[in-house]
Amino acid sequence: MLRIRACLQSGSSEIRGALSIGNTPIDMCQPNDGRCMIHAQLPMLALMGSGVVGVAAVGLSLLAYLRFRHTTYRRMLLPLVVSTALFTAAHGLVLLWPTHPLAIDALEPLAFTVLIIAVGRLVQLHPRISEIRDGDGV
Amino acid sequence: MIVDAMVLYQGVVGIGVVSGVLFLLYSDDFVVIHRRFLAIIGVGCGATVLSQLVLLLYWPAGISISHLIFILSVVGGLYSLLRGYPTHSEPWFRTLFSR
Numbered sequence: 001m002l003r004i005r006a007c008l009q010s011g012s013s014e015i016r017g018a019l020s021i022g023n024t025p026i027d028m029c030q031p032n033d034g035r036c037m038i039h040a041q042l043p044m045l046a047l048m049g050s051g052v053v054g055v056a057a058v059g060l061s062l063l064a065y066l067r068f069r070h071t072t073y074r075r076m077l078l079p080l081v082v083s084t085a086l087f088t089a090a091h092g093l094v095l096l097w098p099t100h101p102l103a104i105d106a107l108e109p110l111a112f113t114v115l116i117i118a119v120g121r122l123v124q125l126h127p128r129i130s131e132i133r134d135g136d137g138v
Numbered sequence: 139m140i141v142d143a144m145v146l147y148q149g150v151v152g153i154g155v156v157s158g159v160l161f162l163l164y165s166d167d168f169v170v171i172h173r174r175f176l177a178i179i180g181v182g183c184g185a186t187v188l189s190q191l192v193l194l195l196y197w198p199a200g201i202s203i204s205h206l207i208f209i210l211s212v213v214g215g216l217y218s219l220l221r222g223y224p225t226h227s228e229p230w231f232r233t234l235f236s237r
Contacts, residue, residue, distance in 0.1 A: 039197075039199070042200060042203065043199050043200050043202045043203065046200070046202040046203040046205070046206045047205075050202060050205045050208075050209045053209045053213055054209050057209050057216065060213060060217060060220065063216075063220060063231075063234070064219055064220055066230075067220060067228070067231065068219075068223075071171065073171055080212075080216075084209070084212060087209060091205070102140060102141075105140075105141055105144060108148070109144045109148050109151070112147075112148045112151040112152065112155075115151070115155055115183075116151050116154045116158070119154075119155050119159060119162070122158075122162060123158055123161060123162060126168050127168075128167045128168060129168065129169065
C-alpha cells in the first residue's frame with residue numbers, strides 16, 4: 001500500500017538515505033525539502049486520519065443501527081456496521097503492523113464489497129411504492 | 139501489482155454503489171427515509187473512485203487519501219441521518235445529539 005516514490009535531490013540526484021516501513025522501502029529525501037516531506041508524510045497522515053475517522057464511523061453506524069433497527073433501513077445499516085468495522089480494522093492493522101501480510105490489504109476491498117451488499121439489500125428489500133399501490137407489498 | 143488490482147476492484151465496486159444509490163434516489167419507486175444520507179454516501183463513493191483512479195495513475199503512494207475521502211463521506215452521511223431523525227425515547231440519543 002505504501003509505495004513512496006524516491007524523491008531525488010535536484011542537481012546531484014542523490015538519495016540521502018533509505019528507511020524501511022514494513023517490507024516496502026521508502027526512500028528518504030532531504031529533510032528541508034518541503035515538497036518531498038509532503039509526499040512522504042501526507043499518505044501516512046491520511047492513513048492515520050482514516051483510522052481515527054473510522055472509529056467514529058463504527059460508532060455512528062452502531063448508533064444509526066440502534067436508531068433505525070425497527071425500520072427497513074436496518075437491512076442496510078447492519079452491513080454498513082460490518083463495512084465500517086472492517087475498514088477501520090484494515091487501516092488500524094496496516095498502521096500498527098508494518099510487516100502485515102497481503103491478506104490485511106485485502107480487508108479493505110472486502111469492506112467495499114460489504115458496502116455494495118448493503119446497497120444491494122436496500123434496493124432488493126426496501127418497500128416499493130408500486131407494490132404498496134398495488135396492494136401486494138408491505 | 140495485486141494491490142493495484144485491489145484498487146481497480148474497489149473502483150468497480152464503488153461504481154456499483156454509486157449506481158445503486160442513484161437507482162434508490164431517482165427511480166421514484168422507493169420510500170427513502172433520508173435522501174441526504176444516501177446522497178452523501180453516493181457522492182463520497184463517486185469521489186473515492188475518481189480519486190483512486192487519478193492517484194493510481196499519477197501518485198500511487200497517496201492512495202490512502204482516497205480512503206480518507208470515503209470514510210469521511212460515510213461519517214458525514216451517518217451524522218446527517220442521525221441528526222435528521224432524532225428520537226427522544228432513547229436516552230443516549232438525547233445525550234449525543236441534543237439540539
